[in-house]
Amino acid sequence: xxxxxxxxxxxxxxxxxxxxxxxxxxxxxxxxxxxxxxxxxxxxxxxxxxxxxxxxxxxxxxxxxxxxxxxxxxxxxxxxxxxxxxxxxxxxxxxxxxxxxxxxxxxxxxxxxxxxxxxxxxxxx
Amino acid sequence: xxxxxxxxxxxxxxxxxxxxxxxxxxxxxxxxxxxxxxxxxxxxxxxxxxxxxxxxxxxxxxxxxxxxxxxxxxxxxxxxxxxxxxxxxxxxxxxxxxxxxxxxxxxxxxxxxxxxxxxxxxxxxxxxxxxxxxxxxxxxxxxxxxxxxxxxxxxxxxxxxxxxxxxxxxxxxxxxxxxxxxxxxxxxxxxxxxxxxxxxxxxxxxxxxxxxxxxxxxxxxxxxxxxxxxxxxxxxxxxxxxxxxxxxxxxxxxxxxxxxx
Numbered sequence: 531x532x533x534x535x536x537x538x539x540x541x542x543x544x545x546x547x548x549x550x551x552x553x554x555x556x557x558x559x560x561x562x563x564x565x566x567x568x569x570x571x572x573x574x575x576x577x578x579x580x581x582x583x584x585x586x587x588x589x590x591x592x593x594x595x596x597x598x599x600x601x602x603x604x605x606x607x608x609x610x611x612x613x614x615x616x617x618x619x620x621x622x623x624x625x626x627x628x629x630x631x632x633x634x635x636x637x638x639x640x641x642x643x644x645x646x647x648x649x650x651x652x653x654x655x
Numbered sequence: 656x657x658x659x660x661x662x663x664x665x666x667x668x669x670x671x672x673x674x675x676x677x678x679x680x681x682x683x684x685x686x687x688x689x690x691x692x693x694x695x696x697x698x699x700x701x702x703x704x705x706x707x708x709x710x711x712x713x714x715x716x717x718x719x720x721x722x723x724x725x726x727x728x729x730x731x732x733x734x735x736x737x738x739x740x741x742x743x744x745x746x747x748x749x750x751x752x753x754x755x756x757x758x759x760x761x762x763x764x765x766x767x768x769x770x771x772x773x774x775x776x777x778x779x780x781x782x783x784x785x786x787x788x789x790x791x792x793x794x795x796x797x798x799x800x801x802x803x804x805x806x807x808x809x810x811x812x813x814x815x816x817x818x819x820x821x822x823x824x825x826x827x828x829x830x831x832x833x834x835x836x837x838x839x840x841x842x843x844x845x846x847x848x849x850x851x852x853x854x855x856x857x858x859x860x861x862x863x864x865x866x867x868x869x870x871x872x873x874x875x876x877x878x879x880x881x882x883x884x885x886x887x888x889x890x891x892x893x894x895x896x897x898x899x900x901x902x903x904x905x906x907x908x909x910x911x912x913x914x915x916x
Contacts, residue, residue: 542764542768543748543751543764544744544745544748544761544764544765544768544769545764545768547744547747547748548740548741548744548768548769551740551743551744552736552737552740614767614768614771614773614866616866616867616868617867634866634868635767635768635771635866636768636769636770636771636866636869639733639734639736639737640730640733640734643733
């Protein structure tokens with residue numbers, strides 16, 4: 531069976547590396563450092579799930595999320611927002627824009643793993 | 656001897672009649688025996704069923720406990736793996752560049768995204784020698800005056816620099832500075848060993864506040880801070896040495912070009 535593809539969107543190399551390594555080799559990964567690049571990658575290689583930071587240059591996470599939900603081919607892709615901005619305002623804005631789950635940084639790996647598996651319909655989610 | 660239903664074998668037998676005494680059994684006796692057999696079988700079946708159900712329930716309960724233990728162990732391993740990944744990524748990022756500014760950015764990324772620090776500063780000696788004062792290279796959500804004051808006045812920072820180890824406040828920061836702001840919650844000396852084998856502090860990282868949803872620094876955060884203490888210093892030394900070398904090479908190249916002309 532082909533591996534599921536996860537698109538990790540974050541402007542810091544540290545987070546891209548950390549999320550790929552901590553979720554492990556059971557998935558394939560694409561990465562992008564801003565919303566514009568992420569849209570381009572998502573349209574080229576439709577991901578099964580997206581891990582998304584909110585604060586990024588060029589196009590931030592919320593703008594990316596709104597564009598994603600307006601794209602008929604990508605509107606159903608589950609998105610987990612991973613951010614240090616964990617205020618009720620940020621959480622509400624993320625869900626209003628169409629995110630499926632919310633994780634506060636620093637990421638709790640067990641929590642993230644469960645959310646990823648649940649959204650991908652895998653066991654242990 | 657009584658069987659499991661409390662009746663004796665003899666008592667279960669039909670009372671003998673003239674025919675049975677002669678070795679025959681009447682239809683009534685057979686019917687009574689059959690009815691009794693059904694009752695016994697029914698009871699036996701119920702009790703056996705109840706015992707089976709109990710046995711399965713016990714097995715399920717045992718499996719649930721075992722499963723919960725395995726899940727705890729699995730989560731523990733996932734967290735250990737995540738902690739190892741944090742250390743690996745931190746080390747990898749610190750040595751990914753030979754630019755001082757990039758090294759400081761990597762430290763910033765690690766502190767914000769992996770440790771969960773919100774207010775902190777990074778200071779490094781501005782030049783060679785152990786007596787050169789620290790210069791701030793990065794202040795994150797903390798004003799320079801407060802950061803600068805902490806380098807010489809905060810007891811936690813002083814202790815970390817004297818001991819050469821990471822010091823994490825065991826209680827919420829209560830030390831007030833002149834501006835009334837609380838003191839540092841963690842100090843990380845950036846340790847280096849010079850050519851003579853003597854260790855010294857090349858710089859220091861001072862953490863003033865964690866992100867609101869991060870309650871305290873966990874053991875794995877302490878490990879990352881310790882790693883920063885060692886690797887960030889070598890990364891800065893490497894970057895500074897490279898910058899000096901690069902300047903010399905450029906000067907030599909300019910000289911060579913002049914000579915050629």
